[in-house]
Amino acid sequence: MTEYPPFAVTADLVVLTVRTDELHVLLVRRGVAPYEGCWxxxxxxxxxxxxLPDAAVRELTEETGLPEPAGHLEQLGTYGHPTRDPRARVVTVAWLALLPDLPAPVAGSDAAAADWVPVNRLDRARLAFDHGRILTDGLERARAKLEYTPLAAAFCPPEFTVAQLRAVYETVWDTTLDPRNFHRKVTGTPGFVESTGRSTEGERGRPAQLFRRGPATLLHPPMLRPSA
Amino acid sequence: MTEYPPFAVTADLVVLTVRTDELHVLLVRRGVAPYEGCWxxxxxxxxxxxxLPDAAVRELTEETGLPEPAGHLEQLGTYGHPTRDPRARVVTVAWLALLPDLPAPVAGSDAAAADWVPVNRLDRARLAFDHGRILTDGLERARAKLEYTPLAAAFCPPEFTVAQLRAVYETVWDTTLDPRNFHRKVTGTPGFVESTGRSTEGERGRPAQLFRRGPATLLHPPMLRPSA
Structure with missing residues (x-):
């Protein structure tokens, strides 16, 4: 035990949000080597x-500037290929966070910039380290979780319309869904959403009913991706 | 980076199999401190x-005595509470393996004994380190995966009867299932199992059809636990 191989351990975060109808990931531009200047x-x-969870929460609050994490945070997976960091043997425990839309982030101490970047306009292969692979795994986890859980609501404000929830599904899955069919599934799946009894003010057209997330942790039946 | 905190990293395995109609976990009895004498x-x-995956495969083959791992192996989660190992700061990447019934294991270098232990006759709170919690997480992962994937076949030999597959579900879920209903669901779920065109010799009663695992990776519809 006194001669176990020495490792460093990091916490890295795939932080996803939906803004302006595009799925965004929180990235920092590295201000120091290695990969200086890379996202x-x-x-x-x-x-x-x-x-480990405390490190993830600390990094999330530091990087987003929030006093405490809103939304959803879960362990995604651990990555430790011997060559993934040129400096030393670094094992990273990666976390997936799904957040409602937030203000622009503030760059930290060793980051030149921090920003929300649209996932579909990003070249994942050019991210530092093995972060492209970690992001790919995080996106697939998020897309799959929307099928079996009510986690889509983690991207919404506390009260939301069915149209807002559908926009989350359409954005994360990169697809379009039939509005009537979606409304029927959401309101017909036990525990998925609960009515608040209130409606939107209705800037254009008629007011829309406001919902909050329901008590279900798993959706029966699931909301399957059109491609699945 | 030159002064990052030093960690050790381990690979620990939750290895499950079904033998004599009981769910078993592979355990070692520790031959050295800390927790000497504990499972x-x-x-x-x-x-x-x-x-990391290479370390998991190496440990699995070393501990089971198999030349290469049969069945299914996946990352379960990473555990790293500062007090989980009294010797040093040790982060463990835990893996879940689901295997068909195997010969009795052989104790390794720092284990006094290795054996298959029935999960229901084990006091998880008395396992070394935080291994009780890791085992609990592994059991829940296995139980949930049987709902949405054809992984139950990982506990079976390459060719199996529907009754053998049902015994896996009943054992892992610790429940009883209606035989006719189960047969209808298994053979009616696309890609779950494929007929081999062969039958058992039929020691008692009539011969039973032999199946192999099908190409599906997700079950639509799922096989839900009676309690779920």
Whole structure:
């Protein structure tokens, strides 16, 4: 035990949000070597006295500027190929966060810039380290989770219309859905959403009913992707 | 970067199999401190030049005595509470393996014994380190995966009867299922199983049709637990 191989451990974050009808990921532009000037997932070293989820929450609040994380945070997977970081043997525990739309992020100490970048206009192969692969895994996890869980609501404000929820599905899945069919499935799936009893003010057209997330943790039946 | 906190990284395995109609987990009895004499999940340190999946496969083949892993192996999650190992800061990447019934394992270098232990006759709270929690997470993952994937076949030999497959579901879920209803669901779910065109010899009663795992990766519709 006294001669176990030495590793560094980091927490990296795939932070997704929906803004202006596009799926966005939070990225930082690296201000230091290696990969200086490249976009990377936000993250940093786990402290020697810090539990892994605490490190993820700390990085998320530091990188987004929020006092505490809104939305949803879960462990995505751990990546540790021996050559993934040219400096040392670094194992990263990656986390997936799904957030409602937030203000623009503020760059941290070793990042030249931080910004929300549209996923579909990003060349994942040019991200630093193995972050392109981690982002790909995070996107697939998010897309799959929308089928079996009510997590789409994590991208919405606390009260939302069915049209807002449909826009999340359409954006994350990069598809279009039939509005009537979607409305019928959402309101007919037990525990998915609950009516607030209120409606939008209705800037144009008639007011729309406002919902909040329901108590279900799994959707029966699921909301399947058109391609699935 | 030159002063990042030093960690050790281990690979620990939740290895499940079905034998004599009971769900079993592969455990080792620790031959050294800490937790000397306690049951623990099999595992060990990741080598400085070793990728994480390679370490998991190496530990699995070492601990089961198989030349290569049969069945299914996936990353379960990473655990790293600062106090989980009294010796040093150790982060463990835990893996879940689902295997067909295997011969009795052979104890490795720092294990006094290795054995298949029935999950229902095990006091998880007495396992070494945080291995009780990791086992609980692995059991829940396995139980949930049987709903949405054809992974139950990973517990079966390459060719199996519907009754054998049902026994896996009943054992892992710790429940009983209606035989006719189960047969109808399994053979009616696209890609779940394929007929081999052969039948069992039929020691008692009439011969039973033999199946192999089908090409599906997700089950539509799912096989839901009676409790779910």
């Amino acid at each position: 990377a997932l936000p993250g940093g070293f786990v402290g020697i006295d810090e539990d | 623990a999940l099999p595992g060990g340190f990741v080598g400085i030049d070793e990728d």
